[in-house]
Amino acid sequence: MASRKDVQDIMGLSGAAPANPPPTLKKPKTATGKRTAGIAREVLALHGDRPPPVAVIDVNKTYKGRPSRAYKLSNRWRMTPFTNQARTDGLVLKHWAKIPASKVLEDSENITMEDVSETKIEEQPRYEWAKCNVQVEIPQYTDEEYETYLRSDDWSREETDYLLQAIKEYHQRWPVIYDRYDFKPSALVGSGSDDMTLVPTSPRKERSIEDMKARYYNIQAKAMAIKTPITNMNPAEFALYENLTKYNPVSEASRKKLANNLMSRSLDEAKEEEFLLNELQRIAVYNHKFETERAEIRARLEAPSSTGTAMQFQSSQALHQLFTQLFHADRSRKRGSRLSVQAGMDAGMPTPATVGQTPVTAGSHRDSIGGTSQKKSGVPGSATSQTAQTPVRTISPRSETRFGITTHDRLTSGVTFRTDRVLKLRQAKSAAQTQKIATALAELKVPDIIVLPTTTVCESLERLVGQVSKLLDVRKVREKEEGELAVARARAGINTDNTQAEKSSTEKKAEVEDIAKGTDAEADANSDGDAHGDEDDDGDVDGDGDAGADVDEEDEAEEDEADGDAEDEKPLKDEMDGDVARARSSSNLASGPLPENSAVNTARGGHKRSASVLSATSTKSSKRTRK
Amino acid sequence: MASLMSSLNAPSAAEYAGDEVSAIVLDPGYSTVRAGFAGEDVPKSVVPTYYGGLEPPGGATQVLYGENAIHNPIPHLHIKNPMSQDGIVEDWDAAWKLWEYSLTSRLLGAKPTPAIRNGLNDPVDGDVMDVDMEELDDLEKPLVDNPLLMTEPAWNPVKWREKSLEAAMEEWGTPGFYLQRSGVLAAFSAGKPTALVIDIGASQLSVSPVVDGMILKKSVRKSPLAGNWISQQIRLMFAQSQPPVPLTPHYMVTSKVPVDAGAPSNATYKKYEIPPTDSFRRLEEERVLTEFKESVVTTWYHEFGRLSTSSQGMTNEERAKAAPGARPFEMPDGWNQIFQVERFKVIEGMFDHEGAYTDAENRAPKLEHTIPNLIIASLNSVDVDTRPALLANVVLVGGSTLITHLHERVKRELEAAYPNVRVRLHAPGNPVERKFASWIGGSILASLGTFHQMWISRKEYEEHGAGLVEKRCK
């Protein structure tokens, strides 16, 4: 027997083995409390101090224990006769039964089998399985009760009795009752001639399960009611009563018919149904997604737009309103208060007096040297220039541009470079979008690095980029709508008027081309402006105006059409029109602030969705501008 | 650990509600009679239903029972079967004798001669003993100690049912008697109170819906497309092959020499002065055919549908020709051949009535006799609400279901017929459990403590007469 020590000896490790193993190593063994049994100590020792690689199962006994044999009289089994209380005829059968040892001892004076059987049956305990003999209770009624409550034109007394008997016999298993139900009126059978007078001779009827159930439940309910009046029933009884009275054989029959149809569907039908269900689910999911998207957009639409035109805020009244609106919106959103109350009080609420007192000078310009500039004047330059009643020094827009006077809604602190701004403009939210904008700009021959980013150039570029991104958005929406349309058309399949769809699609194509042209023109105009810098500012504006005017007329007509089409009448066409209107109006959008606004308004009237899309684009662009 | 189930310690009675009263279960069929003690798992006594009548001209006739007696090629041995092609008794007396043989030959030992008859106690006064004689007669009857549970097909006529009760009481002296439908018992053997039992035996193919241990009589459907019909199909196939396949039973061959596949056999045949009877030959041929069924016949259950259809530019018959697993078969005289499509075709008629072999005498089976149609017809007559339960518990039993892949095909046909319902087929893998399903079910039933209230006792029989069976065994 080689112990661990021996092995170590052999391996030449003797020196390494400490005379006393460190107490820490002993711990696991002592922790378990007992020596692992079932394994020879020596074998266990081979593991060293590490725990054995396999789990050693604790076995209490190494060897099978000695069979514990009770040296006492064993039970005897004896073929014992017995009777079954579930039977009425006292049939005696024999089975093997255990005779307790004591009894065996008693009986050891050898009594013959016959004697045992005679005596034992008497003292037999209740037969174990007799308790399983459970009978169904059926309502009982007297002749009188039957005549007064249970009479039915359809069911003779005899058949009713037969039915109840069958129910009892087959333990209320309706399929079996139905299968075995074979009522023959005694009059027809010819037996029981004295019954002839009592029982009306009714021809044999085919009874369905529903008929039988209806009759039985009816009888049971009435019998219940006779026994305990409805008012005295406890809840359980009443619930049962309710159920019984509610049984409707007609609806039950129709339910079975449906179930039958369901079962006899062919595989194709089943598959089709499954497919349709899947499709339905898909559509539902899609609709949900669509709705949430739209809801998001609408939520954005409801936020007061900070860009838009300043035209509507010409009066200080309007301005005040705008501010409170903004302020409330801000507060209700509970973001970090962008507009503090104090600020609002101080600067944001320009009363006519303050307006009068604060001359809008070049000092409001960020670049100006004037340190007294009001950072948050909130008064657009145009407003001041055109408010006749305010006795301030007015500067004509022309001279304003000449002197480089600009007004700002909000200014960030610190110094920024326009080059940065120009660069930032090219960055969209997503890389893909950035890429797209870059390609569009490249196409328009806008140089990557603008040498002289004057204010005008910056603005132009900003506008251009805004338009480009709007158009991109429009394109995205259009693609989506087209996809939807294709799906709708495919689904409509043969039903849809193909020609119409085709026509509208070609129409649409034409429109899109138009739009593309329009934007090109604009873009050209814009890029012109860019290229020429501040001097050629006028031309730029002109170009814009032209384009806007051009498209406007068409647009109006289109909108009319969109209005005329009832939304629910021809959803397909409507969608198309909506698309077109959207595309159109967005091309308008590109041409300037004024048409944009009108487009928004009119489109909103014509088609809600397009409106929301539009506003989305506009808010986006506005955000970008704000940045 | 000690309480683990083993064959040595019986499960406690409470565990299976068992209470064995040494009842005997008798399950007579067209091909075999199964008998044994209730509570055992296989019948101890399995006796062929075919019996021999030795009728030498001018000599005393003799009846021979049992496997050992009926296969001897002795002259004037006529092989008979007391059952009709419907699977019910035709010749009552012969059937009863045969069944008695199945009980007494193996199950019940010889009874000791009563002391009074053993010649040691010769009566001094005959008159006194007369009364006792009758009781003694009763004691000598084979089943005095054993209640008897008999099985019957669902279409067993009333006269045979009454006769069974009467004969069991009068002739066998049983203390208790019960008749149960074999369909119900087959369901019990699968442990199911509710099942759709498909039983393909020798004479009959039957579909019986069982609900809560009760058979739905009106919904039972049967057809003759069972073991005997398959044998007939094989015979037709043999006859229609080019060249015809010779069917030579074993008793005719003395020795044989191996020959090539399809080549004429080269064997020495036995010479009989008085050749055995035709019925004997037929019985022996049937044995060869059963061997053929066991080893060659295969059910076509391809996903592409029945054998007669075609799909994907290929008929299923072509597919069957290429199917793997073709088996050679050698006749007792050495003739041998590989059966490729034929092995599928002999059984195809059970599913597809147009796929059967026919000739002038043997018409194609009727459409409504095929398995799928039987099942559909049976289910359609059952209440809709019970159909799913039945389809989820389809039980396949009977000797002829042992044909390779038959259960797969049945499943496939059922799934095709009811694509929207879950179909679960229970076909015991153990051939014994399939062949003896109804016996096993009877063995379970008759050993249940709760069943003992069902027996028709001698007292009840004496009181009400044989008509009682209709009331009690429903």
Ligand SMILES: Nc1ncnc2c1ncn2[C@@H]1O[C@H](COP(=O)(O)OP(=O)(O)OP(=O)(O)O)[C@@H](O)[C@H]1O
């Ligand atoms: N392995 C097997 N493969 C194919 N068929 C078989 C096989 N074993 C037995 N058979 C066939 O099964 C039939 C016997 O089946 P079973 O014992 O279930 O019938 P049965 O109960 O006696 O007849 P029935 O139910 O018609 O009264 C015979 O026709 C026999 O040829």
Ligand SMILES: [Mg+2]
């Ligand atoms: Mg059978």
